[in-house]
Amino acid sequence: xxxxxxxxxxxxxxxxxxxxxxxxxxxxxxxxxxxxxxxxxxxxxxxxxxxxxxxxxxxxxxxxxxxxxxxxxxxxxxxxxxxxxxxxxxxxxxxxxxxxxxxxxxxxxxxxxxxxxxxxxxxxxxxxxxxxxxxxxxxxxxxxxxxxxxxxxxxxxxxxxxxxxxxxxxxxxxxxxxxxxxxxxxxxxxxxxxxxxxxxxxxxxxxxxxxxxxxxxxxxxxxxxxxxxxxxxxxxxxxxxxxxxxxxxxxxxxxxxxxxxxx
Numbered sequence: 001x002x003x004x005x006x007x008x009x010x011x012x013x014x015x016x017x018x019x020x021x022x023x024x025x026x027x028x029x030x031x032x033x034x035x036x037x038x039x040x041x042x043x044x045x046x047x048x049x050x051x052x053x054x055x056x057x058x059x060x061x062x063x064x065x066x067x068x069x070x071x072x073x074x075x076x077x078x079x080x081x082x083x084x085x086x087x088x089x090x091x092x093x094x095x096x097x098x099x100x101x102x103x104x105x106x107x108x109x110x111x112x113x114x115x116x117x118x119x120x121x122x123x124x125x126x127x128x129x130x131x132x133x134x135x136x137x138x139x140x141x142x143x144x145x146x147x148x149x150x151x152x153x154x155x156x157x158x159x160x161x162x163x164x165x166x167x168x169x170x171x172x173x174x175x176x177x178x179x180x181x182x183x184x185x186x187x188x189x190x191x192x193x194x195x196x197x198x199x200x201x202x203x204x205x206x207x208x209x210x211x212x213x214x215x216x217x218x219x220x221x222x223x224x225x226x227x228x229x230x231x232x233x234x235x236x237x238x239x240x241x242x243x244x245x246x247x248x249x250x251x252x253x254x255x256x257x258x259x260x261x262x263x
Contacts, residue, residue: 002026003080003133006071008058008116011038013190014140014183015085017223020045022081025227030071030079032056033086058086058112064119078127081230082120084113084162085140091197091205094153101198102154109158110165113139117169121178128177136179136230139166140222143186143243147250149261151197151208163236170235181229186242188217214242 005022009015010031019029019042029051031039039053052074054067072079090097090105117137128135144152145159166182173180187193193205193216209216217240229237238244249257 001130001132002028003127003130003135004028004030004072004075004078005081005083006030006032006068006079006120007083007085008032008056008112009086009140010042010053011035012042013192014185014188014219014222015083016042016045017219018083018085018138018226019051019223021220021223021227023047023050026050027081028052028075030054030075032058032067032071058116059107061115061119064115068119068123072123078130079120079123080127080130080133081136081138082116082124083138083140083226084116084120085138086112086116087140087158087192089192089195089197089205090155091151091208092201093151096200097154097198105154106158109155110161113162114165117165121173124173124178125176131177134179134230135177136181137166137169137173138226138229139163139180139182141166141182141184141236143184143238143240143246145182145184146243146246147254147257147261166235179230181232181234182236183222183225183229183239184236184243184247185222185225185239186217186246187214188219188222188240190219215240217242 007015007019011033023029023046032054043051056067087109139162141162142159144156145163148156170180187209225237225239
């Protein structure tokens with residue numbers, strides 16, 4: 001059965017890929033972002049009449065309820081999946097990151113995700129009465145949540161928080177019939193990796209990834225993982241070789257992993 005999915009960060013990248021994947025199977029897609037032109041570009045890739053756009057700053061607690069209500073109204077009265085996807089990167093040495101950059105990343109990646117979960121809860125709980133359509137809070141975490149690595153301290157901390165949020169709500173909301181899942185991709189070819197790691201570091205995140213000879217994955221692979229997560233039973237969904245290697249090392253080889261990172 002089809003339903004309505006609300007996708008934050010829907011103007012580009014992973015959010016766009018999630019929107020396209022669910023639209024392919026007939027779902028109504030409600031896009032949410034601060035980037036109205038970007039949402040329009042995403043909408044142009046979706047079936048006509050099967051999407052809506054809602055300006056939303058995930059840091060604003062007052063903005064969530066009107067956006068969700070408008071999305072539900074556009075999509076037929078319910079929200080079945082909330083893709084808590086909006087996020088921004090920050091890299092480089094912690095000492096090189098400004099206080100403003102640190103506060104922004106925490107506010108969007110962690111506070112925004114928490115506010116989104118809280119605001120979406122009554123909508124998801126109401127939709128869970130319809131057993132024919134999956135109901136899910138889908139959080140975009142990251143491979144960075146598996147083990148903190150040099151140059152990712154603040155970003156990794158926020159994504160580890162999203163991972164913990166997923167685990168806590170998976171237990172807390174089980175009785176309400178709401179599935180809670182996380183996506184844990186490695187580096188993905190989105191506009192975010194074309195940005196500098198921080199305000200004073202030269203080059204882009206892509207440059208850093210390529211120097212380390214790490215792969216850069218495709219957004220559509222994350223979109224497919226999102227579809228599988230909503231329809232599956234696993235709690236955390238790894239996407240890409242980097243995520244799988246890091247998960248293996250963190251679980252089975254934590255000592256060698258720590259020594260390698262310290263070098």
